[in-house]
Amino acid sequence: MFGVHDMPASVGITGSIAFVDIDGPEVILSLSGRFWHRRETVLGRAAMWLNACMPEIMEVRVENMDALLDYENVYDDITGELLFQKDKKAPDFNGDRETMEYQGIDPDPINYALIKANDSTKSFCFAARPCFTTKMNEQRGLYVWELPDVLLFHVLTYLAPPTHRAGSICHIACLCKAAQNELLKKDDRQLWEILLQQDYGTAKEEDRARRIPKRLRRSAFYRVQDAHRLMQDNTEIVFYYLSELSSGATAEKKLSKSRLRRLILDFGPTLRINKTVSSGGLYLVEVCRARKVKEATILACVQTLVDEFGALVNISSDESQHSRQTALCVAAVRAMPSVVKYLLSKGASRELRSSGRFRLHTQPRKSVGADNVTPLQFCQLMLDAEREAGAANEALKDLTKCVNLLGKDAIK
Structure with a gap:
């Protein structure tokens, strides 16, 4: 909310304030220093500094991080530092530094307080770190995670494309604990139901088609997780069958527009067409690589992917360091002018660079390769x-x- 202050505020004699945690609308700060003899004065100055540098603060509370357990030694859970020592003589609060060091107590890092055991008159020394808990002003605008579900989903449509919005919500939830509780742990929020219906529509219809016992019902958040994993698996499966069609092994397995549409609709329609699969392949690039298929068929398949299923023309495959190609580069090197013309009309960039190796058209036994070149150069x-x-x-x-x-227009 405020970030980390690089300049700690000097208070008291040697004390300082530093941010230690930000938790939703509350900010917790630790106070340390050698100021036990003027405790109230120093705490008052610290509270004034907080209000001066953060006008949004409406309340300041001082709390002691006490963990006294009768007679036993008490250690910090994180640092392992000894906070309370059994039978340790209490320091003289009016003494000087030499007196404190003589008693075996380091006076600098912590603020000491006198605490008596429950069933003894003996006094013990306990290292109590005063902490400021500041509460932010409630008269503020709504945080993004507090928006109504329909409005928040509308905002997400501008942040990310379909099937990527769930990830955007998780990124927002990581901002602070308040966002996490609001977005991930509230059962009455309809946001995940909206996502399930809009981005993973088939999953919602399947849930309605069958009656699920109450003890087996899962929240919309977990159903979105399941739908997302299923979509990723289906994307891999469809690409595998698409690569089989593109290889043209037999006449029955050649690529065609109808087979491509049927394949996507059978496993979709929600697929991550614009994301590379685990092998690094990309749908649009794989279609342009199809072998033993006429140029008109490849053009029809490219048009289907772009116009009907929203494939983007400026994404590269990523099989390896020396095999990264755009659809425009593949279509150009494979001498398909109609496909090149269509991709250029859809905004394909002439400047995106590609790497790879292609066989010659007239001499298939020979090949030509290039690294990091434009489609024109290749x-x-x-x-x-x-x-x-x-x-x-x-x-x-x-x-x-x-x-x-x-x-054309390559050199301006």
């Missing part, structure tokens, strides 16, 4: 390699068209 390399291999100009007309399409 296409020109392929054209030069084809000419060196003895290809006729008639056989290179489509590749030449791709070079011309990519060369």
Whole structure:
């Protein structure tokens, strides 16, 4: 809420204040220093400093982090520091530094207080750290996690695309404990139901189709988790079958528009088409790589992915360091001018760089590779390699068209 203050405030004689925790609308600060003889004065000054530097504060409380357990030694759970020592003589609060050190007590890090045991007249020395708990002014605007569910979902539509909104909510919940309690632990919030219906619609319909016993019912938050995992698995499965179609092993397994649509609708319709799968492949790039398929068929499949299922044209595959390609680069190097023209009309960038290796069209036994080049540069390399291999100009007309399409407005 305020971040961490780099400059601690000097109070009392050697005391200082430092932030130790921020918990929702409350800020907890620790106070340390050698000021036991003017405790109330120092605490008052610290409270005045807090109110001066943070006008939003409406209440300041002073609390002691006491953990006294009768006669036993008490240690800090985190640092292991000895806080209370059995049979330790109490320090003289009016004594000087030498007296404190003579008694075997370090006077600097902590503020000492006299505490008597419950069933003894003997006094003990206990290291009590005063802490300030400051409560923020309640007259403030709503935090984002306090917005009504419908309004918060509307805000999320601007933050992230479908199937990514659940992750955005989890990032908001990590801001503080108040956000976590409000977004992840409240059962009466309808936000996860809205997400389940809008981003994972099929999961909602399946839940309504069958009656679930009350003891087996899960909250919408956990059902969104299940739907998200199922969507990720289905994305991998569809890509596997798509790669089988793109390889063109048999005539029955060749890529076609109808087979592509049926495949996506059978496992979807909610799939992460614009995310690389575990192998690094990408739907749009895989379609452009399809073998033994006519250019018109590839164009129809690309149009289906982009226009019907929302595929983005400026995302690269990521199989390896030397195999990262955009759909525009693959279409250009494979000499498909109609696909290149369509991708350019949809905003495909000529500047995104690709890496990979492709076989020559006229000499499949030969290949040409490149690293970190633009589609135009890769296409020109392929054209030069084809000419060196003895290809006729008639056989290179489509590749030449791709070079011309990519060369338009390339130099401004």
